[in-house]
Amino acid sequence: MKKLKIGVLGCANIAKRSVIPAILSIPEFELVAIASRTLAKANEFTAEFGGEAIEGYQKLMDRKDIDAIYMPLPTGLHEEWIMKALVANKHVLVEKSLAMSHVSAKKMVQNAKEKDLLIMENFMFLYHGQHRFVKQLIEEGKIGELRCFRSSFGFPPLANDNFRYNKELGGGALLDAAAYTVRASQLFLGNDLEVAASTLNYNTNEVDIFGGAYLKSKTGVFSEVAFGFDNFYQCNYELWGSKGKITAQRAFTPTAHFKPTITLEIQGEVFNYEVNAENHFVNILNEFKRCIFENDRDKKYAEILNQSRLLQELKDKIND
Ligand SMILES: NC(=O)c1ccc[n+]([C@@H]2O[C@H](COP(=O)([O-])OP(=O)(O)OC[C@H]3O[C@@H](n4cnc5c(N)ncnc54)[C@H](OP(=O)(O)O)[C@@H]3O)[C@@H](O)[C@H]2O)c1
Numbered sequence: 153m154k155k156l157k158i159g160v161l162g163c164a165n166i167a168k169r170s171v172i173p174a175i176l177s178i179p180e181f182e183l184v185a186i187a188s189r190t191l192a193k194a195n196e197f198t199a200e201f202g203g204e205a206i207e208g209y210q211k212l213m214d215r216k217d218i219d220a221i222y223m224p225l226p227t228g229l230h231e232e233w234i235m236k237a238l239v240a241n242k243h244v245l246v247e248k249s250l251a252m253s254h255v256s257a258k259k260m261v262q263n264a265k266e267k268d269l270l271i272m273e274n275f276m277f278l279y280h281g282q283h284r285f286v287k288q289l290i291e292e293g294k295i296g297e298l299r300c301f302r303s304s305f306g307f308p309p310l311a312n313d314n315f316r317y318n319k320e321l322g323g324g325a326l327l328d329a330a331a332y333t334v335r336a337s338q339l340f341l342g343n344d345l346e347v348a349a350s351t352l353n354y355n356t357n358e359v360d361i362f363g364g365a366y367l368k369s370k371t372g373v374f375s376e377v378a379f380g381f382d383n384f385y386q387c388n389y390e391l392w393g394s395k396g397k398i399t400a401q402r403a404f405t406p407t408a409h410f411k412p413t414i415t416l417e418i419q420g421e422v423f424n425y426e427v428n429a430e431n432h433f434v435n436i437l438n439e440f441k442r443c444i445f446e447n448d449r450d451k452k453y454a455e456i457l458n459q460s461r462l463l464q465e466l467k468d469k470i471n472d
Pocket of ligand 1 (some may be wrong): 163164166167187194225229247248274275315321328394445
């Protein structure tokens with residue numbers, strides 16, 4: 153069996169909670185090493201998950217027995233470490249958001265193309281079957297012609313020392329919660345969206361805490377997104393058509409054993425469909441592996457660039 157040898161760069165919560173267990177559940181992955189800025193933290197992780205504990209990120213890059221890196225670092229550190237990973241000939245699965253700016257995303261993608269290496273953004277929700285089910289309902293004409301997409305993702309405040317409140321590290325709701333709603337807009341409305349208007353509200357440290365945007369496609373179908381770090385929890389989308397409406401209540405964060413409910417409303421009737429539970433972290437890791445083994449990279453580069461373009465437009469439009 154062909155194996156993908158992977159190293160983890162940074163002992164992040166998301167790595168511990170979801171991604172490393174998913175890596176270990178896939179036979180074609182081999183977890184070779186886990187690096188941290190501190191050896192104690194790396195040791196703690198390898199004691200739980202296996203692999204070799206490494207102190208310092210560069211030492212992981214220097215390993216010749218690793219094909220790919222999983223990088224759950226704050227966005228502000230991605231460009232530096234992705235460029236180093238590419239120099240070291242390693243594919244990268246990077247946590248969202250990939251980049252601080254569209255210019256930075258273009259630079260990373262250009263380098264990945266030149267080295268013929270994959271970089272892929274870890275939007276695992278895209279690989280959950282609930283969205284395929286929604287698309288099927290739309291294709292079957294259940295809601296008629298699609299008029300509009302709406303999505304909200306927000307949650308109550310986090311601990312003060314969370315990197316999401318640090319501007320230099322890429323904190324802020326735009327690169328975090330908003331990124332999901334913007335990515336989901338493209339999933340349903342296509343890639344030709346443009347941001348027509350947006351708003352971002354900042355705290356005293358110039359970190360954006362909540363906001364919203366209006367995105368338009370060339371066909372006139374549009375998306376309204378809302379997001380925040382100091383909000384009542386919501387994680388949903390709705391698709392409103394000429395004859396009905398579809399709602400996904402747990403759009404971005406269903407856990408592996410959770411069966412999401414998709415609601416279809418049509419004239420006078422409401423249908424609730426319970427879809428299968430899936431581990432979307434396993435699904436995206438399988439897709440990452442497939443893209444590497446089958447040399448299938450271009451679509452992922454294009455997805456990264458369109459996403460970073462839209463996040464950049466969202467930031468730029470607030471000055472209009
Ligand atoms: N796909 C998803 O479902 C999902 C969910 C949550 C988060 N995320 C993304 O995953 C990434 C990590 O999020 P998280 O919530 O897991 O964060 P976290 O626990 O704070 O992890 C961030 C890691 O980055 C490393 N790091 C290096 N320099 C740092 C610095 N100056 N300050 C803070 N950390 C630093 C640390 O690893 P060492 O100390 O070991 O070096 C730390 O453990 C973010 O990009 C986030 O957007 C994705």
